[in-house]
Amino acid sequence: MTLSPAWLDELRARTLLSALIGKSTKLQRAGREWKACCPFHNEKTPSFTINDDKGFYHCFGCGAHGDAIRWMTDQRGLPFMDAVKELAQAAGMEVPAQDPRAREKAERASTLHDVMAQAEAWFVEQLGRAEGAHARAYLKKRGISEALARRFRIGFSPDTRTGLRSALKEAGDDKLVECGLLIRPEEGGRESYDRFRGRLMIPIRDARGRTIAFGGRILGEGEPKYLNSPETVLFDKGRTLFNLDLAAAASRKANRVIVVEGYMDVIALAGAGIEEAVAPLGTALTEGQLERLWRMDTQPILCFDGDNAGQKAAVRAIGRALPFLSPGRTLRFLTLPGGQDPDDVIRSGGRAAMEGLLETPEPLVDRLWRHEEAALPLDTPEARAGLKQRLVEHSRAIADRDVSSQYFNAFRERIDERFAPQRRDRQSYGGTGSFRPKKVQDRRGRWVDAPTPPHAATKSFQQAGAVGAAEAHMLLLGLLAIPDVIRLNAEPLSRLQFNDAKLDGVRDALVQAAYHGETLEGEGLATILQRVGAIDLLSTKGRANRLAFSRKHGDAQIERARRDLGEMIDTMVRRSELDARLAETTIGFGRTMDEKGWEEQQHLLLERHETERRLSELREQAEF
Structure with missing residues (x-):
């Protein structure tokens, strides 16, 4: 696919920028322009202007500047092609044709998006029925209001083998299997059955807000506690983050993005007014997810649970991130006290308690040093040499030479400070000549x-x-x-x-x-x-x-x-x-x-x- 400059200019010309931005930002007319409080940073006096004739926006406070496509990528957090496709659809323009194989894949994906939307609507409907009573009770117990449940489109899957299959029978088993909603037994002759049964259903959406997968939380005893959709044409687990679509815009206002461990942590934070949180999908952070995070903020805050599992997850994330660090691009860490998770903090102290912890996140270099220093006893020369070797290897894992050098020097200084003898003034023992000879x-x-x-x-x-x-x-x-x-x-x-x-x-x-x-x-x-x-x-x-x-x-x-x-x-x-x-x-x-x-x-x-x-x-x- 080739997008010519002329085609992109036509797309911009057909897009009324003030109408696009006005969907999420309150605008005021100012002569031939529009003005607003900047959506990219917090301010009380409007310094953000939109000029429809010239087709660009500009903030005199933070310097944010761009056109309709830039608005979709920077404020909405969409990849470039997704931004172009969404604008083209609204403007009634056809995106230049792809090669036949890519076009077939896109058409199939479009059909599957429709199937996923139907499944989501059915799950939401079941939550409101009599069968969903215990699911509603669970949400209430977790402090999740009806409004918050609607915002995240939370639903319920009844504990039956064919409830969804019967409701979406017009889509056909093949598409439902391809979406990961049905399981087709390997043994021939047996019918396909619903993958999700007796679970609270939490939609996983892409950057454009389209449902591409589900996370199912069991309501009683049983394993697994969470069941995610398998990878499909729509769903690439390693490149997706839960709540990416809502957090992208919120992170630009808050000037931060927070990574937590699970869906419920994200939802609890959003309920408390902290909307810029995302979560990986049951696995350690991947390189693809890190790249998405860095696109939103150059210093994401990783807020993992204070238990051993949470701390191990933080260390794994550091290992993945080190090769990709660059000047200004890093990670920060928040270790929650007493083995708590964000939901616990919100319940006990509200937003103020969480914001208090978020004020002083720990730099990556400090978190890595603390982990290695505590990994083994350091009471022998060999153990101290081992600590030094591990830290040297971490610094060498960083591809950027300048950042690698800074880490190398920082670790060396800490080792010297930790283990080098400290100078102290000698005490006086009677003045000159009284120093002990031996x-x-x-x-x-x-x-x-x-x-x-x-x-x-x-x-x-x-x-x-x-x-x-x-x-x-x-x-x-x-x-x-x-x-x-x-x-x-x-x-x-x-x-x-x-x-x-x-x-x-x-x-x-x-x-x-x-x-x-x-x-x-x-x-x-x-x-x-x-x-x-x-x-x-x-x-x-x-x-x-x-x-x-x-x-x-x-x-x-x-x-x-x-x-x-x-x-x-x-x-x-x-x-x-x-x-x-x-x-x-x-x-x-x-x-x-x-x-x-x-x-x-x-x-x-x-x-x-x-x-x-x-x-x-x-x-x-x-x-x-």
Whole structure:
């Protein structure tokens, strides 16, 4: 099928835009135009205008703009071809002919839509009859009013084998079987019988509001609790969402779309005034359903039940979504308290309770981290390494390189924060010279046996990862200004290597002194520097700088400087490690680097870039 620009222009010309939009939006005449409160965002003063002569609408508030076709795709949520077909039918135009096979399929589908409409009407009629009394009682018990039941076209299937078959006998068994309404036994000679018996019937509609399948909810004991139509010419379960037709327009007003687990959750939310909810059809979210959701909103909120099954469904959805994440396109999550479902929340607290929970949905990155962190105990190095590996694999599953890099860095930062020792000020034990000679305070503030000073052979970093002279000089001046940082960071300092041999010797002497419990202040510090011929670092200018620092800065600034200095050391160590890994990766793969090796190298390069950026920030804000 080919739709020429001329044909589309004719379709737009035959469509009165104000009449089309006026079906769902209250309009006011404004000269030659119409105006309204924008249906795409909440506002009290009309800024949405419609110009029939030019054939477009425009909102001066949110920027929404388009023609009749765009209205059908953006506001109604229809696919392009469905929008064109609906407008063409209203305008009395024939859509250009399809190839014979496609035309035959479309004609058959049109006939089946009629059959489904007849079945829906029959189910609704049965709900009002005497046989439907217990179904009506069930709806009342669930808090579903008659008006809400009519809105969702809820019906009832009597517990008979041939009730629907007899009522729709003119359609013929073949069409009813093709619609999934009848079951035809495989054994020859036996008659077809109704698929749905003794169930509350909930229509499943496509984006145009046409019934394409049913979900049947059992009213008493028995399995399955819910029975859905099989896949048919009309019904593709993996690309359909319950309530898609009504939620598409509502989501644009609410600026969100909510995904819940089942039909009743959707209906309960709609009854409370939250109309932008949809549900998958008894299976995990598929790629096709995710694409439909992202077309409605770039950050859908997945609101699954708080029980184990609901949380597993959330994790499965994350696994499906990761490869398709892109800048601005993600998922958010809402975990309901105490194993409740949305229906429970609405019943106990009404709309206000649900809106309160929806105000702070959890970002995908947080939900994934929380799941993996809680998956297994993390009390061994192997377990922590396993956590890191799982998170790395998740970040690599994201096809968009920038988003993948952001996840990689976010996970690395959380691992560092979760497991890296925390720096704390050492406590005072009687002032200068009272530090315990055989004990050191670790970064958690605990007194432990002093470690053995590192042997030179343990320093195996690549020369490319060594700290430059200017950066090393700046770091040493900071350590001399706040010498207790040396003791608190002796281990990471010992792992650094400076390009300048003299400065490297100073760093080494300071670390050795810390390991041996020597005094790192006053004359003790001068003695250490004298030993390595670096007393000039405590020159008149250096002492003046240190005095200026201590006199002009209060405790808060000194604490911040101490914290920044510690972070600078850690970041330098991390940069050196990355340089070593990059060198190892490049040498290891050589000229035969495969895709996996290239991806690993790219992740390392991105992390190296982020590390250098953070170091630059720390250098600029240094106050010591």
